Amino acid sequence: xxxxxxxxxxxxxxxxxxxxxxxxxxxxxxxxxxxxxxxxxxxxxxxxxxxxxxxxxxxxxxxxxxxxxxxxxxxxxxxxxxxxxxxxxxxxxxxxxxxxxxxxxxxxxxxxx
Amino acid sequence: xxxxxxxxxxxxxxxxxxxxxxxxxxxxxxxxxxxxxxxxxxxxxxxxxxxxxxxxxxxxxxxxxxxxxxxxxxxxxxxxxxxxxxxxxxxxxxxxxxxxxxxxxxxxxxx
Numbered sequence: 001x002x003x004x005x006x007x008x009x010x011x012x013x014x015x016x017x018x019x020x021x022x023x024x025x026x027x028x029x030x031x032x033x034x035x036x037x038x039x040x041x042x043x044x045x046x047x048x049x050x051x052x053x054x055x056x057x058x059x060x061x062x063x064x065x066x067x068x069x070x071x072x073x074x075x076x077x078x079x080x081x082x083x084x085x086x087x088x089x090x091x092x093x094x095x096x097x098x099x100x101x102x103x104x105x106x107x108x109x110x111x112x113x
Numbered sequence: 114x115x116x117x118x119x120x121x122x123x124x125x126x127x128x129x130x131x132x133x134x135x136x137x138x139x140x141x142x143x144x145x146x147x148x149x150x151x152x153x154x155x156x157x158x159x160x161x162x163x164x165x166x167x168x169x170x171x172x173x174x175x176x177x178x179x180x181x182x183x184x185x186x187x188x189x190x191x192x193x194x195x196x197x198x199x200x201x202x203x204x205x206x207x208x209x210x211x212x213x214x215x216x217x218x219x220x221x222x223x224x
Binding site: 031033040050058090094102103104106107109 | 200202
């Protein structure tokens with residue numbers, strides 16, 4: 001069964017910490033995405049990558065960066081975590097042509113205290 | 114800018130009571146419209162892709178339809194296990210990658 005795996009289901013971090021969220025897919029997908037999901041706001045795109053070492057900003061990139069050194073792995077980095085970054089973070093991947101939409105991971109619930 | 118609006122925000126049904134969820138959209142050239150199901154604490158799960166007005170897709174008790182301005186997800190004789198949040202997303206003609214999501218409809222089916 002094809003999968004997108006996020007390294008942590010739950011994380012608690014302190015304000016100011018540098019936080020790494022890891023995502024790995026085993027489907028040889030070209031595209032990978034990071035979303036955050038908040039009640040009343042829905043899914044908002046943070047960053048995406050359409051190829052190794054390529055990245056593009058989404059709708060809310062401020063306070064985040066990403067890394068894609070290998071095709072199967074896409075990392076989201078919170079440079080200095082803040083309480084307003086408490087959220088559910090969802091990683092997704094897709095083929096080059098998004099015919100079946102995305103395949104999502106199970107999410108990481110991040111709490112910044 | 115693409116816009117996706119889902120209604121209602123929440124819907125409560127009795128088991129067996131059929132209904133529909135709505136997704137209205139504004140895009141510059143629809144490339145695809147997607148429906149997902151999301152269970153609490155989990156990532157969204159793909160249900161359907163629709164590409165052009167008049168298209169329909171079915172899966173068990175779910176049927177998705179598409180017009181030029183909106184899509185409907187019809188739920189026939191729902192069961193409690195159909196309870197979930199249903200998300201709609203669109204891909205516009207100018208994007209190879211990006212989907213724009215609606216905020217979802219929370220469906221609760223009571224036994």
